[in-house]
Amino acid sequence: MPAPDLAVxxxxxxxxxxxxxxxxxxxxxxxxxxxxxxxxxxxxIPQAQRIERVxxxxxxxxxxxxxxxxxxxxxxxxxxxxxIHEYNLTAPxxxxxxxxxxxxxxxxxxxxxxxxxxxxxxxxxxDILHRAFGVEDDILVGARIAQALAAPVARIGxxxxxxxxxxxxxxxxxx
Amino acid sequence: MPAPDLAVxxxxxxxxxxxxxxxxxxxxxxxxxxxxxxxxxxxxIPQAQRIERVxxxxxxxxxxxxxxxxxxxxxxxxxxxxxIHEYNLTAPxxxxxxxxxxxxxxxxxxxxxxxxxxxxxxxxxxDILHRAFGVEDDILVGARIAQALAAPVARIGxxxxxxxxxxxxxxxxxx
Amino acid sequence: MPAPDLAVxxxxxxxxxxxxxxxxxxxxxxxxxxxxxxxxxxxxIPQAQRIERVxxxxxxxxxxxxxxxxxxxxxxxxxxxxxIHEYNLTAPxxxxxxxxxxxxxxxxxxxxxxxxxxxxxxxxxxDILHRAFGVEDDILVGARIAQALAAPVARIGxxxxxxxxxxxxxxxxxx
Amino acid sequence: MPAPDLAVxxxxxxxxxxxxxxxxxxxxxxxxxxxxxxxxxxxxIPQAQRIERVxxxxxxxxxxxxxxxxxxxxxxxxxxxxxIHEYNLTAPxxxxxxxxxxxxxxxxxxxxxxxxxxxxxxxxxxDILHRAFGVEDDILVGARIAQALAAPVARIGxxxxxxxxxxxxxxxxxx
Numbered sequence: 001m002p003a004p005d006l007a008v009x010x011x012x013x014x015x016x017x018x019x020x021x022x023x024x025x026x027x028x029x030x031x032x033x034x035x036x037x038x039x040x041x042x043x044x045i046p047q048a049q050r051i052e053r054v055x056x057x058x059x060x061x062x063x064x065x066x067x068x069x070x071x072x073x074x075x076x077x078x079x080x081x082x083x084i085h086e087y088n089l090t091a092p093x094x095x096x097x098x099x100x101x102x103x104x105x106x107x108x109x110x111x112x113x114x115x116x117x118x119x120x121x122x123x124x125x126x127d128i129l130h131r132a133f134g135v136e137d138d139i140l141v142g143a144r145i146a147q148a149l150a151a152p153v154a155r156i157g158x159x160x161x162x163x164x165x166x167x168x169x170x171x172x173x174x175x
Numbered sequence: 176m177p178a179p180d181l182a183v184x185x186x187x188x189x190x191x192x193x194x195x196x197x198x199x200x201x202x203x204x205x206x207x208x209x210x211x212x213x214x215x216x217x218x219x220i221p222q223a224q225r226i227e228r229v230x231x232x233x234x235x236x237x238x239x240x241x242x243x244x245x246x247x248x249x250x251x252x253x254x255x256x257x258x259i260h261e262y263n264l265t266a267p268x269x270x271x272x273x274x275x276x277x278x279x280x281x282x283x284x285x286x287x288x289x290x291x292x293x294x295x296x297x298x299x300x301x302d303i304l305h306r307a308f309g310v311e312d313d314i315l316v317g318a319r320i321a322q323a324l325a326a327p328v329a330r331i332g333x334x335x336x337x338x339x340x341x342x343x344x345x346x347x348x349x350x
Numbered sequence: 351m352p353a354p355d356l357a358v359x360x361x362x363x364x365x366x367x368x369x370x371x372x373x374x375x376x377x378x379x380x381x382x383x384x385x386x387x388x389x390x391x392x393x394x395i396p397q398a399q400r401i402e403r404v405x406x407x408x409x410x411x412x413x414x415x416x417x418x419x420x421x422x423x424x425x426x427x428x429x430x431x432x433x434i435h436e437y438n439l440t441a442p443x444x445x446x447x448x449x450x451x452x453x454x455x456x457x458x459x460x461x462x463x464x465x466x467x468x469x470x471x472x473x474x475x476x477d478i479l480h481r482a483f484g485v486e487d488d489i490l491v492g493a494r495i496a497q498a499l500a501a502p503v504a505r506i507g508x509x510x511x512x513x514x515x516x517x518x519x520x521x522x523x524x525x
Numbered sequence: 526m527p528a529p530d531l532a533v534x535x536x537x538x539x540x541x542x543x544x545x546x547x548x549x550x551x552x553x554x555x556x557x558x559x560x561x562x563x564x565x566x567x568x569x570i571p572q573a574q575r576i577e578r579v580x581x582x583x584x585x586x587x588x589x590x591x592x593x594x595x596x597x598x599x600x601x602x603x604x605x606x607x608x609i610h611e612y613n614l615t616a617p618x619x620x621x622x623x624x625x626x627x628x629x630x631x632x633x634x635x636x637x638x639x640x641x642x643x644x645x646x647x648x649x650x651x652d653i654l655h656r657a658f659g660v661e662d663d664i665l666v667g668a669r670i671a672q673a674l675a676a677p678v679a680r681i682g683x684x685x686x687x688x689x690x691x692x693x694x695x696x697x698x699x700x
Contacts, residue, residue: 035211036258036262146668316492424603424606428598433599
């Protein structure tokens, strides 16, 4: 299943917006959190930081996503900014765009995540390889990411024309 | 050294304001924190919760104090309220009153605390028995509190008349 | 209940045999273990070492007791000696005397201990204050030891003559 | 560098001797320990057990190796057998063969290991992929094993005749 686009209202720790389409060809590890979620603070975020360190020399992209689905007034971007500073988080972190109806933000809804902390592993081809609610064993997570990094993007033949783009002399309509 | 009064602008988890004078005769353990302080969340607050459990049947009073001295806009009472809910904190927690000049709140200044997490142990006679910056060893903390609880309030002689009260045939004006 | 005597076949980390009668007036913390018991190695012994550190300036006496009740051929004094060296144990450790009948050693039987790790806290008057099977919370253990240390040995009146000793002009026969 | 043969005097948890030559084509994770080594008991062995669980459905072979290089009289096979029972170790464990001269056992010497705990990762082609003294980060270890598992044994062409075996009409003398 292709990973849906991220809907992010504000980014921290990055000068430009991150876009999964632009990351195609790389493995992406997204960890979602809320700054007042104990399991995120005690386990999820520290694990994401260990992942960053271990895979620092690979082309893995780690992204944090602040998916606030409760206590919205308590977890504003102002508080998130101070949280990022105090916990010394350096990877790109996006604020999941508030939902139009209901408390669940847009990206969290698109990915069907059950709560926080959650994680999503996206392969080089842009497909979702794994989704997890809660924090999994470090060895397992390390193995799964390494496996995704080891998988070649083996596309022999012509790539499909992206929607709205022209290739091979013909132009496809936008999807 | 007598423990200075607490200057608290708002209380959580208690119907009425706590007053050290009214707690005279009991041992009081105050732990100070900021909700975005990693050492508080990971170590200080969990220790305070263990203290509550171990001494639940004694007359020890545990008090949390939210001493915000940085990122004030990020750690408002609205965020603190959600934090208390998410971390399932049940002991009384006071918001240290913002300082008149400078970022350090009033009670934190009165006690000369260096940062968060800190703790203050007050004896039955209202004196400060111990102050610590950082989280100390559990065995040591348990021992120190037990020692304070074991100390009798040995006051032989007439107690001073409380302000506004009558004793010995005379009535004192309220202080 | 008065703490029964220790039956120890060999001591480590002490030049002379320890005798509870000679320790009367002091608080004694005994932790029992088997060198191949995971709960002892991972939790019981480290806690005993923390206790030693915290109460180093008090008159608490910490004693380790190797109460082997299974795999006797695997946990000989030769192996215990190397274990003590490798784990850097410095408090006195006694080898509980093998039982005459059955696998349970003598002291372990006298104290009615259920397994390892266990602990026994003995008060200044020589009575057992607390027995525990398993490792208890550090704060609780610290508090209980401090409470025992704080208790005075308040004996107003004549001490009973020890057995076989002469006091007050008369000599008692050994009990 | 091809992994040297294991020199094992006794195996536990396996009916037959394990032989690296026979494991060619599989990834092998060897963790070495001494039963009285604190770092092994507290960190190395638990990590090996996590590795077994995470990779249970792969063809990874985990092997424990008891490389006693000190306190030989204290860590005999009798004690090791009870240790394996008490710590509930289920993977194959070999006793490294005592050295002819000096305290270092044979396999430990062949692999040039510096102490315990150590680990060796062997690839599908029988080469040593990684050696470590001490316990490394779980994520890193999980990633490295997964990478080794993902590597194909890509041998295009004729395999070399094993020593003493006949292939292609000729028979080679045993090496």
